[in-house]
Amino acid sequence: MNMADATNLQSLRGALRLNEPMSKHVSWRAGGVAARTYAPADLDDLCAFLRSISRTEGLYFVGLGSNLLVRDGGVRATVVFTHWALRQITLLSTGESNIEIHAGAGVASPKVARFAALHGAQGAEFLAGIPGTIGGALAMNAGCYGGETWELVSSVTTIDRAGGLHQRAPNEFHIGYRSVKSISGLADEWFVSANFKVPHGDADNASEKSRNKIKQLLSKRIASQPLQQPNAGSVFRNPLNDHAARLIEVCGLKGTRIGGAEISLKHANFIVNTGDATAADIESLIDLAQNTVREKFGITLEREVRIIGEHA
Numbered sequence: 238m239n240m241a242d243a244t245n246l247q248s249l250r251g252a253l254r255l256n257e258p259m260s261k262h263v264s265w266r267a268g269g270v271a272a273r274t275y276a277p278a279d280l281d282d283l284c285a286f287l288r289s290i291s292r293t294e295g296l297y298f299v300g301l302g303s304n305l306l307v308r309d310g311g312v313r314a315t316v317v318f319t320h321w322a323l324r325q326i327t328l329l330s331t332g333e334s335n336i337e338i339h340a341g342a343g344v345a346s347p348k349v350a351r352f353a354a355l356h357g358a359q360g361a362e363f364l365a366g367i368p369g370t371i372g373g374a375l376a377m378n379a380g381c382y383g384g385e386t387w388e389l390v391s392s393v394t395t396i397d398r399a400g401g402l403h404q405r406a407p408n409e410f411h412i413g414y415r416s417v418k419s420i421s422g423l424a425d426e427w428f429v430s431a432n433f434k435v436p437h438g439d440a441d442n443a444s445e446k447s448r449n450k451i452k453q454l455l456s457k458r459i460a461s462q463p464l465q466q467p468n469a470g471s472v473f474r475n476p477l478n479d480h481a482a483r484l485i486e487v488c489g490l491k492g493t494r495i496g497g498a499e500i501s502l503k504h505a506n507f508i509v510n511t512g513d514a515t516a517a518d519i520e521s522l523i524d525l526a527q528n529t530v531r532e533k534f535g536i537t538l539e540r541e542v543r544i545i546g547e548h549a
Contacts, residue, residue, distance in 0.1 A: 342372030
């Protein structure tokens, strides 16, 4: 590993850890260690940290780890935790037709939904059903219940490997279903914040209506998803005009176990940790579902979850 020199490290204000168990930082509660992790004190500290490390250092940005599997062999790289510092959320403006909200990449998506509702806006309620952070939602155009993150984005701020900040507009990205790619091919930039424009509600009690809708969406989520067990949300993207859960269920895979991992009996597009699952157990179930659906239907399910690291 390319470590920062001692002088640079001493000037940093965040928390640096070596050989950090990533099972503590991902919602599956499984997986190996990261060679190094850094929790910046704030955005300025994050910029300083990136300036202090080698440009060839492997680097991952992680929020709440709700869409991530770290293999049991761990990652020989640096993991930056955004949710410790990039948690600012502010009301930027109130216009005739919408409000504009600024949110850091470490802000939990449901918090943005509640913040918008508090200020009488409607249209961001779906964010309450996304368990991760704004950074992750931006990176994959997360969505649910008919809404997608980038439908609300007016601008984003990114950070590059040298600690430089950039203001970017939506038209600088290819935005698709659970997919966001830079048009100019800037792979080494990460989202640190976004500005959202959310329409005003159409009634005097818009705030109450929005809060009620959030409650309804959360009730639906609780009823349909295995939230009482460690999981990473939907494992696969829905294929065109179909649902991954339906295909997996028709294949008879609901309840299938490998080690401590199980394809949920409650929702077939969820894999849960029943208590002692390894990352290998979970990945094996992912492969099993993909292979079985491909053999039966000729459809290749695309992963929604991200897998990093090395096999044990």
